[in-house]
Amino acid sequence: MENYRKLIKNIGLLSISSFGSKILVFLLVPLYTNILSTYEYGSYDLVITSINLLMPILTINISSSVLRFALEKNINRNDVFSVGLKITIKGFIGLLLIIIINWILNIIPALNDYCIYFMLMYLVSALYQLCSYYARGINEIKVVAFAGIIQTILLVLFNIIFLIFFKLGISGFFIANILSLLLAIFFYCVCLKLYRINLFNVQNKNIRDEMKNYSRPLVLNSISWWVNNTSGRYIVTWICGVAANGVYSIAYKIPTILNTLQSIFLQAWEISAVQEYDPNDKNNFYGNIYHTYNICNVLVCSLVIIFTKVIAHFMFLKDFYDAWKYVPFLLIAYVFGAMAGLIGGIFSAVKDTKMYSYSTIAGALLNIILNIILVKSIGVIGAAVATLISYFVVWCIRILNVKKYINLRIRIINDLCSYLILLLQSIAMIKFTSARLYIVEFFLFALLIFIYRNEIKKLVEIVISNINRFTRKRE
Structure with missing residues (x-):
């Protein structure tokens, strides 16, 4: 513990x-x-x-x-x-x-x-x-x-x-x-x-050369993340105009809330990933953290998708209101970004920054290609979809390669089902209106709760146990 x-x-x-x-x-x-x-x-x-x-x-x-x-x-x-x-x-x-x-x-x-x-x-x-x-x-x-x-x-x-x-x-x-x-x-x-x-x-x-060899691949990683986060805006401006990019850019304001929480966790995780590294993960520390972090991201993402229009009503005024359409897809992209970041902590622990960077570069190149194709085909929303797909690819590459370093026990079927539900929620936000929309949205959220019911029950029990322990100490 x-x-x-x-x-x-x-x-x-x-x-x-x-x-x-x-x-x-x-x-x-x-x-x-x-x-x-x-x-x-x-x-x-x-x-x-x-x-x-x-x-x-x-x-x-x-x-x-x-x-x-x-x-x-x-x-x-x-x-x-x-x-x-x-x-x-x-x-x-x-x-x-x-x-x-x-x-x-x-x-x-x-x-x-x-x-x-x-x-x-x-x-x-x-x-x-x-x-x-x-x-x-x-x-x-x-x-x-x-x-x-x-x-x-x-x-x-x-x-x-x-x-x-x-x-x-x-x-x-x-x-x-x-x-x-x-x-x-x-x-x-x-x-x-x-x-x-x-x-x-x-x-x-020798420390200087070792440190430089570790950090050099991260330069490409930083540039690639910059491309992943900004290339869509340039392409939207190029194809759809500056005004369209203004609306698309404002859509990032809501996902940024999730990103703030994720960045705090990942800063702390990078330290623990190194200090607690065990290739066999005998205590399932890595597996438990991955699973818990994934559940929290998925459930928060799902709830924010449900209330996207409500939040947009207060945040996106006048002509900016249409930005809500892009928010759900960007939220899912940030979920994959969070999970890719957590796996990145493991690559950092074993000093494999090359794989860390190659996955991000692959995502960045795919992002640019898909942005051009999708924005020309379906408009601004194509940029949000391209970002989602590129982040998904980064996560896939890392989840497949991390097995070389650690026996990471995850429930991949449950996780993929939950990601599919998030995608259905995003599509429902565009396809349905009024009461029908929220019936569908809350039904899909209930499905997520059902998929992770055992894990959520354990999390609640742990939280209650810690609160009771803290209360007894105060007394």
Whole structure:
């Protein structure tokens, strides 16, 4: 039971950090839209998008390698951080060259307007990610949680100071982000005593090559996920126009809720997958986690599909309301993405990042092909269907290949039946209206409950047992 408690504890700590930051940043949106012009906010979004694309390329995703190797008990963790920092700095030098080239050729004018902020935002973002991954690798999850909370509170405070009191506009916006990340990095340095690490005294001379070999395939993985998530929008714009893409893009707002929950779990899972790795899975830890996680994703997805129109009524106003049609298919895609991510944690445990990446690349290539074919054939909804199919293929490839490393006991027939029911729910949302729709939807949801009735009963019993145990301790 100790392995389950560790996982739940890490999920709890990471939830405090992630949810707090997302809620506070969400509350700042009215402030940004009131003070910044559309050009200014668009320029900021361009800078952040560029950083998110460039960072895994220029740093060869070394932060992921730092997390994985820091979890190893027989490796000097100082060496791990030292290698990560050196490669991060080299990546920053690469960014400087890109900025100079862009300045000379004026390829992206908006980046030239804010090149200093672009440079500083990249640096603090890369260092913050490095420190965060290292802290997770040495099992300092509390430090990660507190650093996230501190960074968010400082971001809110600095935004108020620089945007409202000093009225610095987009400059104040950038300064607030840079300072909040910089002080959070300082917090990591103090708590983890990073200032004591000698960057020039690496004991294991082979560690650098091992870490680079691990992280290099993840660069393609990051780019491929980026393609999976965004290629549909470009193709919809190309074939159907900018307005159609505006409606399609807004449809992602609801699945993003699921994605937030999934990302928190997968951060905690990546640690447990390494620490508890057992190729035979004698205690069925991996199997139980996979099964429970799948059931939770399927049931939440099913409920959100049922209430998609209701949620859209409040979230998607005026011409954006039609976006609800694409939401169910994107929700199912995110379920497959979640399950593929969980299996990815196992590939990380055995350091097979090549299979991790090949599956994502296959999905990305298929996504592009299907998007072109389906969007031309059936319109915007084809992009959502293409995304669903590509995520399904990524999951299939990983579920077939993970058997090489672990005896993962899953109930594949039940799972495939549940995925089929989710697909039927999505089709029903489009085909039926009024009372008939909800009769069909709740009938299909009841079928899911029936399929997983024994598992749900066990989960409820475990939750009640833990609540009773906690209550007795409090007394």
